[in-house]
Amino acid sequence: MTTTESLKTEYLQLKSTDNIGKYRRSEGYSYPFEIEYLEIWINEPMPVILILFDAINERAYWTYLQAYVRKTRFPTNTGKKSF
Numbered sequence: 001m002t003t004t005e006s007l008k009t010e011y012l013q014l015k016s017t018d019n020i021g022k023y024r025r026s027e028g029y030s031y032p033f034e035i036e037y038l039e040i041w042i043n044e045p046m047p048v049i050l051i052l053f054d055a056i057n058e059r060a061y062w063t064y065l066q067a068y069v070r071k072t073r074f075p076t077n078t079g080k081k082s083f
Helices: 035-042 065-072
Strands: 011-017 048-054 059-064
Touching: 035 048, 035 065, 048 065, 059 065
Parallel strands: 011 048
Antiparallel strands: 048 059
């Protein structure tokens, strides 16, 4: 790598399940996380990609976390311990 090349980094958070139906919602999928992790991830300067892997059907579902939070205006200061 030369000094003019930039290194792009993103962070992946992978969760796997053999019961994907448990996390199915009308708009997609929902997986519980501790709020403290959400706050760390949304303040991360590099992209954080959340991936939910269906181990039975070998399919993955993903979202770009920071964009999702901005788009949905997801509240992080609710006092809840998970979302």
